[in-house]
Amino acid sequence: MVVDARGSWCPGPLMELVRVxxxxxxxxxxxxxxxxxxxxxxxxxxxxxxxxxxxxxxxEPGFDRxxxxxxxx
Amino acid sequence: MSVGNxxxxxxxxxxxxxxxxxxxxxxxxxxxxxxxxGFEVHVFASFWGLDAFRxxxxxxxxxxxxxxxxxxxxxxxxxxxxxVPSWKSMLSTAKGIGTLRIYAxxxxxxxxxxxxxxLDPIVDEVxxxxxxxxRTRHAEASYFVG
Numbered sequence: 001m002v003v004d005a006r007g008s009w010c011p012g013p014l015m016e017l018v019r020v021x022x023x024x025x026x027x028x029x030x031x032x033x034x035x036x037x038x039x040x041x042x043x044x045x046x047x048x049x050x051x052x053x054x055x056x057x058x059x060e061p062g063f064d065r066x067x068x069x070x071x072x073x
Numbered sequence: 074m075s076v077g078n079x080x081x082x083x084x085x086x087x088x089x090x091x092x093x094x095x096x097x098x099x100x101x102x103x104x105x106x107x108x109x110x111g112f113e114v115h116v117f118a119s120f121w122g123l124d125a126f127r128x129x130x131x132x133x134x135x136x137x138x139x140x141x142x143x144x145x146x147x148x149x150x151x152x153x154x155x156x157v158p159s160w161k162s163m164l165s166t167a168k169g170i171g172t173l174r175i176y177a178x179x180x181x182x183x184x185x186x187x188x189x190x191x192l193d194p195i196v197d198e199v200x201x202x203x204x205x206x207x208r209t210r211h212a213e214a215s216y217f218v219g
Contacts, residue, residue, distance in 0.1 A: 009157065011105045018109050018170050046109060 003032045006063050010038040014046055021052065021070050028070050029055070035063040043068075082172065085112040086209035089122030090219035093138040094152065094160070095145075097125060100218045101163035107214075108171035115212070117205045118196070119178035122219070124185060125160075126177065126193050133159030164195055174208075176200045 003020055005013035013034035020030060032043065043066050047054045056067040085107045089100055107114050118126055125135065134152045137145040151157075158166075167173045177192060177199045189199060209215070 007155075009155075011102055011109065012158070014109055015105055015163075015166055015170070019166070022170060042106075049110060 001028060001030050003030055005039075006033050006035045008034070008036065010036050010042070012036065013039045014042050017043065017068070018046070021050075021068075024070060026070055026073055030066075030068045030070070032066040032068060033063055034066070040064055082111055082113045083214075084209060084212040085114045086117070086205075086212040086215040087114065088117045088119060088215075088217045088219070089125070090120045090217075091138075092121040092125035092130065092135060094134045095137045095141075095148065096218055097135065097160035098152075098157070098163075101160035101167075103216060103218075104173060105163050105167045108167040108173055111171070112214070113172040114167070114174070115205070115209050116173070116175045117178060117200075117202070118175060119181050120184070123177055123181040123187070123192075126175070126196050127187070127191055128193055129191075130193075132161070161193065161195065168195070174198070176205055178202070 001020065001024065003016050005016045008016070013032060013036050017030065017032050034043065044054055044057070047068060052071050053069040054066065055069055058065040087100070087103065091097070104114050104116065124130065134149065134157070137148050141148070164173065164175070175196045177189070177196050179199050179201045182199055
């Protein structure tokens, strides 16, 4: 599932991620796209605190791509 | 929502006394981040902070604080051009993902001749300061936005 939060400012990408993770089933993988500088640290921090899995971060031109798996309800 | 391993969620207390966009957006950002990080957030809206919750308050973005000249005008146009979410829509989103309670200061209700029907339904309750203090007695973080 792709969550394209490019162009959204802090805390937009994080709030988008929290919302979709709450809505989707355990095991779902999300591809979050963000162009917000703060999200580079905020997203991994939240995933760690919330106990989900950050599978990959890729720095693309102008944005970052986070691959995340929802690992519990 | 539960974030981390703590048995009961951490609580945050915020007192809001301002109604300009350059205070309200940092406030709604603070609320959003705190709710996302698993805090139970309790807001006490007083004076102009309560005025901001009137149904008739400017939407989506109220004006900036006076005294910033051209920079204030530029900020207002950037907020409009970039379709930045309103502070109140950010609070609604925060309520959807966690616990956010918004209290109207009973003293300010009287000062501004307000009834609960005058306020945006996002406000949960009219309370006195002692009730707010009691409900945030064990808050791990407290902020004043004014």
